[in-house]
Amino acid sequence: MSDVRTQADDSRLHGMLTVADEIALAEAYDRHAPSAYALALRITGDQGSAEDAVQEAFVELWRHPERFDPHSGSLRAWLCMLTRRRAIDLLRRQTVQRTHLTRLAGQAPVEGGVEEDVVGAAQAKAVRECVRDLPALYRDPIALAYYYGLSYRQVAAELGVPEGTAKSRLRSGLRLLAERMSAAGYPGSAS
Template identity: 75%
Template sequence: MTDVRSHVEDARLRTMLLAADEDALSEAYDLHAPSAFALAFRITGDRQGAEDAVQEAFLDLWRNPGRFNPDAGSLRTWLCTIARRRAIDWLRRQSAQRTYLTRLAGQTPIEAPVEDDVISAATAKAVRECVRDLPRLYRDPIALAYYYGLSYREVAIELGVPEGTAKSRLRSALHHLAERMAAAGYPPG
């Protein structure tokens, strides 16, 4: 029932946004900015960077409300995805600025060995593949909690289940993921 209600609310907000109704943007912000901020802050570790990422996500919604399709997913998930991308972009800009300033000061930045980058990328790819191969019952809670940064309560709301059920599914999902990672040859931890 919650999924149907959220879908109807998201479709209503989209219609209002397409009509340039500022109240719809305010309502969407009140509903979804905390989740988008939590995710962006977890990525950036910086309050201002997270606020910038969220602002850009809502600006994108305001300028291009037609890009959001309530039939493809929830507005919260869509906004969190954009905020996540903007937060990652912010991190990249910060890194580039540090590198530039270090070079400008005549110092050579210390860079991690290429092997570390290759290992990290391979591990991240393996995790994504193992998550993708999980049954939807386990894949969705992991995606919501770890990729979108939602709390147990928010995961429960998105899935339309009690909070205890969301916690249980997430624990089971992590157990199944650990098994798949071990089977793929990755050590525990």
């Protein structure tokens, strides 16, 4: 597509987006999401994180189409820039969360008698190990919800993902954790 035609198309889409035309968003997504996803995947190395970065970029376009100026550059370049920023932000958050999780893995206060202390400590250690071994996609939301006591809405905000994504990751992560605990020989852990 020529530069003049691209700019005209981007201007047309921009005008439609400023009046909340869903067809324009779908067209922009169909046209530019593959490039944005490929970039995010190269940065994050993780499909889920790449999808989240692309989703966040398109949500930004939908919520604030006025921030895109078709006379300053192409919509593709602007969306890729947004996606790149989101992907880097996700990587930074994951690094910070891993640091917190590493610190948490060594801490688990246990109360009770000597026998209860021994059993509780062994179970706490097994849970920490199973949580630590989960993929980051599930480990981070679980740690935020159960170690820090955040609600799924707060988890979504902390991770910078939609609430539905946070809920889904928590459910899937807990299911995987239960399976791993059951496989490690802790009865009643799989549900």
